[in-house]
Amino acid sequence: xxxxxxxxxxxxxxxxxxxxxxxxxxxxxxxxxxxxxxxxxxxxxxxxxxxxxxxxxxxxxxxxxxxxxxxxxxxxxxxxxxxxxxxxxxxxxxxxxxxxxxxxxxxxxxxxxxxxxxxxxxxxxxxxxxxxxxxxxxxxxxxxxxxxxxxxxxxxxxxxxxxxxxxxxxxxxxxxxxxxxxxxxxxxxxxxxxxxxxxxxxxxxxxxxxxxxxxxxxxxxxxxxxxxxxxxxxxxxxxxxxxxxxxxxxxxxxxxxxxxxxxxxxxxxxxxxxxxxxxx
Numbered sequence: 552x553x554x555x556x557x558x559x560x561x562x563x564x565x566x567x568x569x570x571x572x573x574x575x576x577x578x579x580x581x582x583x584x585x586x587x588x589x590x591x592x593x594x595x596x597x598x599x600x601x602x603x604x605x606x607x608x609x610x611x612x613x614x615x616x617x618x619x620x621x622x623x624x625x626x627x628x629x630x631x632x633x634x635x636x637x638x639x640x641x642x643x644x645x646x647x648x649x650x651x652x653x654x655x656x657x658x659x660x661x662x663x664x665x666x667x668x669x670x671x672x673x674x675x676x677x678x679x680x681x682x683x684x685x686x687x688x689x690x691x692x693x694x695x696x697x698x699x700x701x702x703x704x705x706x707x708x709x710x711x712x713x714x715x716x717x718x719x720x721x722x723x724x725x726x727x728x729x730x731x732x733x734x735x736x737x738x739x740x741x742x743x744x745x746x747x748x749x750x751x752x753x754x755x756x757x758x759x760x761x762x763x764x765x766x767x768x769x770x771x772x773x774x775x776x777x778x779x780x781x782x783x784x785x786x787x788x789x790x791x792x793x794x795x796x797x798x799x800x801x802x803x804x805x806x807x808x809x810x811x812x813x814x815x816x817x818x819x820x821x822x823x824x825x826x827x828x829x830x831x
Contacts, residue, residue, distance in 0.1 A: 579806065582799045589796035596800035606801070613781045616695060616770075617763040620702040624759045625752065627703070628710030632751075633744075635711075636718035647715075650708050658705060662772040665701045666692055669773075693775030701769040706762060710755040717751020718744075757816040761809050781805055 586596055599606045635646040653661070668674050669692035676688040691697055721744065729739045767782040774780075779787070781801055788798035 582802050585795055586799040586803050589799070596796045599797065599800070600804070606797075609779050609781060609784045609801075610804075612695075612778060613764065616698055616702070616778075616780060617760055619699055620706060620763045621756055621760045623699070623703045624706040624710040625714075625756055628707050628714055628755060629748075629752065631707070632711050632714040632718055635715055636721075650711050653704070654708050658768050659772075661705065662701055662769050665697065665704070665773060669697055669700065692773055693777060695774070695778045697773035697775075698770045698778055698780075701773040702763055702766055705769060706759045709762060710759050713754040713758060714748065714751040717748050717754070721747045753816070753819060757812060761812055764805060764808060 587593070589596075600610075601607075631646075631650070635643055635650075638646060666673075670676070671688035671690075673691075675691060676685075679685045680688065691700075725743055725747075726739055729743055734742075765782050766780060767786065770778065770780045771783050774783070782805075785798045785801050785805075788794040788801070
């Protein structure tokens, strides 16, 4: 029999559980059901993953853009986090404010701002032409390059926050002790700071990659409809072409990809703990 305390806990979480089931689990189950039943029952929609060149091209394009965006976001975010972590407390507050300000601006506004900057008559091309570096405007937007620029700009703050939190946990006395023993800056960074900051780097990588998998507005505006990612392709299939089966199939694949990424991340964290415990 359940104890009275256990019953009380269940009663406390029951409203949240019902809301989660009604507004999250049930719609996902419906999407999964549609992917197997429209237009005809069976695995026909999922066969497109292996037979349709357009579906495979969208998946490959999405993965390529996500990997590039994640790599650049982690690189820029790590440099910025490292600079903030080693700054004075007063300087850190200004750095963190500068990182957080873009998060308060609408993604739509930021995407349109990049269109204005990167278009053929935009500030970037005009500056390059004015300085004589180029003679004709470059195609910087409405292509994959523009998508990556917009997505990296959006994701860098999300990369900075977990890495900065990890770096702040590093005891500065370890770095001081290494300097006292004669280690140079490169050795201190490579053998002490970087290994201790890896958990934050890994967490930031997973967070950024999962976010980028579902990007919609930024690729739609900066890609100009020429470079389709998964989320935009899903919207095209469901809203324009009314191919609910194909759209929900890709949505299901996207959810599964996110769950697999989280599972791999959890496994890596467990392995790290095991190795860390063995070394202690």
